[in-house]
Amino acid sequence: MTEERDRPLSESLDSHSQEPPSEAERALEKEARLPLTGWQQEVSRGLDLGLEGADSIRDRSIPTFSRGELPHYAGINTFLKAPYLEDVKKVGEYNVAVVGVPHDSGTTYRPGTRFGPQGIRRISALYTPYSFELGVDLREQITLCDVGDIFTIPANNEKSFDQISKGIAHIFSSGAFPIILGGDHSIGYPTVRGICRHLGDKKVGIIHFDRHVDTQETDLDERMHTCPWFHATNIKNAPPKNLVQLGIGGWQVPREGVKFYRERASNILTVTDITEKGLDYAVDFALERALDGTDCVYISFDIDCIDAGFVPGTGWPEPGGLLPREALYMLGKIVQRAPICGLEVVEVSPPYDISDMTALMAARVICDTMGHLVVSGQLPRKEKPAYIHEEAEPELVAEWR
Numbered sequence: 481m482t483e484e485r486d487r488p489l490s491e492s493l494d495s496h497s498q499e500p501p502s503e504a505e506r507a508l509e510k511e512a513r514l515p516l517t518g519w520q521q522e523v524s525r526g527l528d529l530g531l532e533g534a535d536s537i538r539d540r541s542i543p544t545f546s547r548g549e550l551p552h553y554a555g556i557n558t559f560l561k562a563p564y565l566e567d568v569k570k571v572g573e574y575n576v577a578v579v580g581v582p583h584d585s586g587t588t589y590r591p592g593t594r595f596g597p598q599g600i601r602r603i604s605a606l607y608t609p610y611s612f613e614l615g616v617d618l619r620e621q622i623t624l625c626d627v628g629d630i631f632t633i634p635a636n637n638e639k640s641f642d643q644i645s646k647g648i649a650h651i652f653s654s655g656a657f658p659i660i661l662g663g664d665h666s667i668g669y670p671t672v673r674g675i676c677r678h679l680g681d682k683k684v685g686i687i688h689f690d691r692h693v694d695t696q697e698t699d700l701d702e703r704m705h706t707c708p709w710f711h712a713t714n715i716k717n718a719p720p721k722n723l724v725q726l727g728i729g730g731w732q733v734p735r736e737g738v739k740f741y742r743e744r745a746s747n748i749l750t751v752t753d754i755t756e757k758g759l760d761y762a763v764d765f766a767l768e769r770a771l772d773g774t775d776c777v778y779i780s781f782d783i784d785c786i787d788a789g790f791v792p793g794t795g796w797p798e799p800g801g802l803l804p805r806e807a808l809y810m811l812g813k814i815v816q817r818a819p820i821c822g823l824e825v826v827e828v829s830p831p832y833d834i835s836d837m838t839a840l841m842a843a844r845v846i847c848d849t850m851g852h853l854v855v856s857g858q859l860p861r862k863e864k865p866a867y868i869h870e871e872a873e874p875e876l877v878a879e880w881r
């Protein structure tokens with residue numbers, strides 16, 4: 481120790497220069513390689529559509545009417561201020577499509593997730609399209625649109641499910657990567673059903689971040705937000721052996737849902753499992769099981785997998801959950817190593833939120849997913865993935881109906 485302390489600072493820094501570059505150092509290099517073409521196009525478009533700025537404005541890239549990213553507090557809120565695609569028939573022209581599912585008729589305690597899509601879009605205005613660590617600039621590297629919301633039917637889960645499946649099937653089959661803003665977790669069944677309509681004989685593994693198992697057949701006599709995976713894994717394209725659940729635990733896991741596990745042998749890691757065995761173990765566990773015999777992986781991210789202290793704006797908050805950086809680490813590694821076919825982020829309930837923190841967490845999960853898809857070369861897609869097929873009604877496994 482004494483020797484280390486006595487060495488001159490220059491020598492000590494010199495020995496560090498032999499080490500591999502840090503993430504921060506790599507980030508500086510990556511940024512230098514990113515283009516600015518998309519940004520320049522946005523500026524020209526802003527000046528064209530929003531008029532040149534007043535004479536006193538020295539920065540001549542600033543228009544009179546805000547158009548595009550800046551300033552962050554201004555403008556009409558789509559997700560990340562992406563173009564609003566009113567004509568959904570054109571969704572296949574984009575690499576990624578964000579869609580809201582404002583549905584909370586499946587909640588069994590606190591409602592409010594019907595405002596989730598609005599809340600996530602509003603706070604997403606805080607974000608730039610650039611991530612320092614990832615060295616990704618979404619504006620430069622992919623095309624993103626916001627198709628608005630599915631027309632859900634309040635107080636009718638089944639009709640809403642039909643609308644959701646039809647909408648998700650449409651986006652998925654176009655080749656645009658679907659990102660779904662929930663909504664309560666009952667939407668996990670119709671979103672997966674929508675994807676399965678276009679899988680032909682291909683299969684999807686589901687990686688589910690949550691504190692709750694959500695595997696009951698019914699709850700309060702309906703298919704509520706406690707039930708999506710019972711029904712999704714009844715579809716032949718989504719076998720229960722490929723359902724992986726990360727972060728389960730606490731005092732809100734219904735015994736009825738636990739029964740499902742004994743019968744169908746799915747895969748759970750509790751928060752303690754994850755912290756004791758390590759994040760990399762959890763990532764390997766999830767990928768091994770979700771990818772066993774499947775062609776793609778769907779990610780269902782319930783915001784309540786994170787400790788309730790970070791995400792107060794949710795339907796069933798549960799203390800003792802994952803730290804945000806633990807969840808983001810696992811998500812990033814999983815996205816980088818699996819063919820991901822879609823993402824949903826559910827259970828953000830803005831009426832119970834504080835300072836938009838829960839909605840911001842959802843925006844972060846979404847932006848990180850897009851960033852890791854770019855880093856791993858999954859986006860932009862050069863062609864439609866081979867697992868996307870013509871529409872067919874997904875087959876159910878009869879004995880579990």
Ligand SMILES: [Mn+2]
Pocket residue numbers: 665690691692782784785796827
């Ligand atoms: Mn949950």
